[in-house]
Amino acid sequence: MKRTATGIIGVVIFAWTALPVAAADLTAEEIVERLESNQVQETNHATATMVVRDRFGERTSTMESWSKGRDVTLIEFTSPAERGQKVLRTENEIYLFYPDAAELIRLQGAALRESMLGSDISYEDMTGGKTLLETYRVELLGEETIHGHRCYKVGFEARRRNAAYPRQTVWIDTELFVARRSEQYALSGRLLKEIEMDRIETIGGYTIARRMIISDALKRNSSTEFTLDDVQFDIQVDDDLFSLEELSW
Template sequence: MKKVFFAFTSILMGAGLFAQSLTGYEIMKKADEIPEPVTASSTATLTIHSKKGSDRKREVIMKSKDYGDVKKEVIVFVTPKDVSGTGYLMFEYEEDANGNKKDSDNWLYMPAMKKTRRIASSGSESDGSFMGTDFTYRDMGERSLNDYEYNLLGEESVEGTECYKVECIAKDKSEKDPRYISYIAKSDFILRKCELFDRQNQLHRLLTCTDFTTIKGFTTAQRMKMENVQSGTWSLFETSNIVYDGGDIDDSMLTVAALEKGRIR
């Protein structure tokens, strides 16, 4: 599954691809290989809905740059004041010719503690809540195709879009949600919905991607909502001010030092 990092930057380009008699793996591989922009920047409003029915709003900025062998991405919280300056930096590495992938490097900076902490890309820490949302740290990164087994369950319409329904089963059974079902549009191989199941094989979370727009040929979901169907909570990213390949992003901005000095704006 392409990362949630946004539109958030789950940034996928509709390439007008069509296929017949594809396997589950082939469908997910096509989705994974859709081109992405070299640079991307955007802002987003994050709404966190509690089980008591109250909402908290967060404003964030996001930047990313693809260097070929590594993609660097950063998320920085701007408001409210109690989380302003909090940032998350990710280095996602490309798979080699054999499909092997180096673990990502991830850092979380908390200005209140004036401290940067490394976040493991696998294990229990990666399954923890990202900044109090229903997204996990694992959702922020890309999932390697080789880490899962795939079954094509059939086809189903999602909000009027015909989709392949692909079951993805983690080889590592210790994952918090070791099985998920991806709904991949037949027309462009872009993710429309994802159902994530817990270790008891009960539906745990539901991701929906809506409000698609196309910018410079890249089709992007502007709304990404993750619902915890067991707790009744949900988190919604609404992305705006999206700029693709619109000028170089300074390499120095995508560093731990930039996070700690509050330079990312």
């Protein structure tokens, strides 16, 4: 689920926060509104670890991120192999900063399908802007139990052709309104990605999933695991941090 994937570290590290509510007889739209209202904080700052596993073994990247509202996120990689590389997501665009490059790289169009650091996450997964309900038509498909937790099974169908995923299915915890699993499909119905979320904890008054495992169904022996090491919500974050001048600093 695309919006689900735009939590604490852009879309890279998900944060599904939730407030317990009485959830009887909710419509699909209401469920998604509650899910989404719990995903976006005023500001946040986090450190995270990304482990990419493929046929050659596994490699670990670490990163630090700052977010403000729904659309603005800055990620800076701190692991030795990528130290100093930054990704800035603004409302409509993604900019990459590499210390060895003399210019910023602006990604748009088909370029957004590039993999981020060879992981199972594409930059397209990080694009923000519209809400889930603006991007997708939703339908409640029933209830299922995921890892011992009762979940709403909600189907998402893109309203526009340029959505990152034409169809998605998301399992949303009926009590916490946090996603526990999602599947992304191509227009043809072919499974593209699977995401599992766990280690759900309440931090600073928000309930979040601290770990997410993404599998690209089109690649063999490939998965990406994100773990949220530390997170702070509603802290002071300077607007300048998200400027292009600051990005190449």
